[in-house]
Amino acid sequence: MPSGGLPVPLVLPYTAALLLALTAVPAVAQQPSEARAAGHCSRITRLQVPGAEHQEWACLKELTTAGTVASGHTDPADWAGLTPAGLATPSGVPGVQIDGYFPDTSATNSNHGWSHDSQFVIRLPDRWNGGLVVAGSPGVREQYANDRAIGDWVLSRGYAFAATDKGNTGAAFYRDGAAPGEAIAEWNDRVTQLTRAARAVVAQRYHRPPSRTLATGMSNGGYLVRWQLENHPELYDGGVDWEGTLWRASGPNLLTFLPPALRHYPVFAAGGSGAGAAHRAMLAAGYPEGSEFLWPFHHQYYWDLTQRIYREELDPGYDGPIEAGTPYCAPGAPACDADYAYASRPSEVRRAVATIGLTGRIGKPLITLHGTLDVLLPIGRDSDVYARMVHDAGRGGLFRYYRVEGATHVDSLYDAFPDRLRPLTPCHRSAFTSLEAWIGQGRQPAPSHTVARPAAAGPSTLLTDCPLDSTEPR
Structure with a gap:
């Protein structure tokens, strides 16, 4: 193992x-x-x-x-x-x-x-x-x-x-x-x-x-749903965004919250006198308290590579002729992605992000769902922010947002941690049928809220059910 x-x-x-x-x-x-x-x-x-x-x-x-x-x-x-x-x-x-x-x-x-x-x-x-x-x-x-x-x-x-x-x-x-x-x-x-x-x-x-065209997708696919409903609403009747990636020139975005994980997680994992401060720094960067059991895997397989390849796409000048950085470099090493500071990079980097950026100005009904234990796209730095953008753009009447307690970025991890996680797939299906009723029958979906993980629920429930109207609005 x-x-x-x-x-x-x-x-x-x-x-x-x-x-x-x-x-x-x-x-x-x-x-x-x-x-x-x-x-x-x-x-x-x-x-x-x-x-x-x-x-x-x-x-x-x-x-x-x-x-x-x-x-x-x-x-x-x-x-x-x-x-x-x-x-x-x-x-x-x-x-x-x-x-x-x-x-x-x-x-x-x-x-x-x-x-x-x-x-x-x-x-x-x-x-x-x-x-x-x-x-x-x-x-x-x-x-x-x-x-x-x-x-x-x-x-x-x-x-x-x-x-x-x-x-x-x-x-x-x-x-x-x-x-x-x-x-x-x-x-x-x-x-x-x-x-x-x-x-x-x-x-x-x-x-x-x-008679109806619906957009849906997860992660980068969810980003695409957001972008399509902002830029080409005439092609769609609505969409379901499953934990879409947030790109925003002013941040937050991947390049603002991944480098802190690369800097602080190894110190936290090593234990010792610096572990407490590193843990606090991880939480401050947006990684949810209670998600620590997911951090080792994401450090080993996700955070480093994701940071390097997306930074190479949007800021190739950071490491000069090196392509996509140095894997698992130590802070302080030349052009190390653990030291990457988006806010201090040249203005052309933010212009590059702006070319793919989101505005929140959706033109058709959109339902967003995101897991509270997502540690690849932490919810507080992603969909929580996008929800505010939609409301600030005056499009809140077209939007519903469900924060799903105990869900993480990829559902296969439910198989490894069935006592701590819940899969998002059934929640996506509930959101999809809610969208159908919204655009087809004019039936308003449940208000935006956090969907609680049922106490003591087993696979027979979590793999099939995810009602979106079970808790208080937020």
Whole structure:
């Protein structure tokens, strides 16, 4: 067992959850003759994704991971570690899958052997409910990253589903783009591009446009939901933001709260006379009291790499010719990311962040949920701040915010700490159905509040239930 007490099978996929893109299983596309022979998929080759440079069609008996794992139409490595092991997998969703890519000059995504970025997947169930769900991948993963956490469930409810790799993948995503911030800015453009294209494909398939288009995603995918509803509300009817990353030129952002963790956590972990002051410094940086049991794992697998690659994307001049810093450097070493001070960096760094920054000026209904024990994007430095931004922008009537007690950034950690954590996946589903009722029936969701973790709740409850109307408003 590695440090932190997490089983080895959990550690490796969990490390990939935000940062790494792994080699995918090639999809097995049906030949057009086979597709034409299948009644429910007749004429699928007439479906054309607007703007796509390449696309492949498949007529599938099962669009969820209950079937796509075996058929090769998903990549389990891409979504490994994002959900609890005990999460049920729905099935019984036949339909059409389209895989392809839009024109792009970068080649970080090796899925299907294409070595081409801006890959997408569009799934069109036979039994369609009239809606479309669009998602961008969390972290810097590929287009299948949302399949188990989001895609399976919305497909089982009859939605068409579209997802994108965001235009660049992997821990060296910062190599894409000609200027600081451009690799992340492309993420937003690619979600907009896919949304427009998927709406057109839905209309081709079902002979009418979607009656509702919803954006959702986790972590970086949640950031994309926020950005889309601020900048392209005309494309959507609403969205669910699952612990979205906050980018704000004036801070807080990743580059303001990760360096303190790199400086102070090793001193805290070593014990001794400096441990108390280091612990206080961690809490002051935003890491929640009571989350200390999660710190060893995040120090080993997340904080250092996340700081270095996102700092390289937005402030490559900090370490000169060195690419993405020195792993686990000691404070005081030259250009060490543990010493990074965002506030003292040149103004062009804040301008780079501003190009991807959020404003809170959402134009369609948005539900945000975030775990109180998130120690990658601490809630007090992320969604608490974004909620204030939305209200300060005068958009509070379009917004609900649920702080979920005992949830952390990635649900796979629930398997290691079932007595201390709760998974966010059921809470996302509750938020999604609340959004449906809000935009479809005019039924107002519960006021924003902290959702309590049920006392003595076990997996049968925590893996399936997360009512959002159970505690006092905040």
